[in-house]
Amino acid sequence: MATKLFKSVILGAPASGKGTISSRIVKTFNLEHISSGDKLRQHIQNNTPIGIKAQEYIKQGQLVPDNVMIQFITEEINKVRPVWLLDGFPRTVAQAKALWDVHNLDVALNLVVPFPVIIERVKGRWVHLPSGRVYNEGFNSPKIPGKDDVTGEPLIQREDDKPEVVQKRLEQYEKLTRPVIEFYREKGILKEFAGNTSDEIWPKVLDCLATYIPLHITSK
Numbered sequence: 001m002a003t004k005l006f007k008s009v010i011l012g013a014p015a016s017g018k019g020t021i022s023s024r025i026v027k028t029f030n031l032e033h034i035s036s037g038d039k040l041r042q043h044i045q046n047n048t049p050i051g052i053k054a055q056e057y058i059k060q061g062q063l064v065p066d067n068v069m070i071q072f073i074t075e076e077i078n079k080v081r082p083v084w085l086l087d088g089f090p091r092t093v094a095q096a097k098a099l100w101d102v103h104n105l106d107v108a109l110n111l112v113v114p115f116p117v118i119i120e121r122v123k124g125r126w127v128h129l130p131s132g133r134v135y136n137e138g139f140n141s142p143k144i145p146g147k148d149d150v151t152g153e154p155l156i157q158r159e160d161d162k163p164e165v166v167q168k169r170l171e172q173y174e175k176l177t178r179p180v181i182e183f184y185r186e187k188g189i190l191k192e193f194a195g196n197t198s199d200e201i202w203p204k205v206l207d208c209l210a211t212y213i214p215l216h217i218t219s220k
């Protein structure tokens, strides 16, 4: 089957559901998913040089410097098929410009979820680090508490999900990441999806993406 180019990003505040919606997108459309946060957490766990550097910023709710992130994500993009969804990158206008200079993006999806909803959600988040699979008590609870559904391995709570760090992440989002939304609006590729739950947002995202890529067009 012919492989078509498709290049996209998903934006949204911390815990707005980027990972949750991305996993539904990649399953439906067979896209490559590059989550900057998931990749950084894997590096931290493996104690790599980039992991050691990133950890200092992440645990304080600060962004990792642009030069580090641009190089890191460029390398990740080069490892996969040119049908991808970036999640968590770009997060500053400098990152958005660097990406725009090299890649023709088809669409930038922006998830709009009220901050009070986000703050509630973060409290119940559990993550399977090696895969990035994410759970939430009451929304998509793991079948066995504290264990990943697929591997049975332990789930963890993220160090940056502590309330004081979440507050800092939301501030950083307002200051540094909100301008990225305007960047894509001006480029004419922004699509916004508002809602209080991922189940409410997902059908709208699905309809939108189906106008760009026929279901399962891409092959491994």
Ligand code: G5P
Residues within 6 Å of the ligand: 012, 013, 014, 015, 016, 017, 018, 019, 020, 021, 036, 037, 038, 040, 057, 058, 061, 062, 063, 064, 065, 069, 087, 088, 089, 090, 091, 092, 095, 121, 122, 124, 125, 126, 134, 135, 136, 138, 139, 140, 160, 169, 196, 197, 198, 199
């Ligand atoms: P991350 O990992 O990119 P954030 O802050 O952008 O972190 P996060 O926290 O991963 O985003 P998300 O992916 O938007 O959130 O949301 P999610 O995990 O899918 O959902 C959040 C929770 O809500 C989950 O438990 C989920 O199950 C639940 N949930 C989803 N939908 C619903 C619902 O409808 N109802 C309910 N009840 N629950 C729901 O980045 C982390 C750090 O890495 C660095 C930064 O330091 C950053 O802070 N970093 C970068 N730094 C610089 N530049 C970059 N490009 C960077 N990328 C990462």
Ligand code: MG
Residues within 6 Å of the ligand: 018, 019, 035, 037
């Ligand atoms: Mg995420």
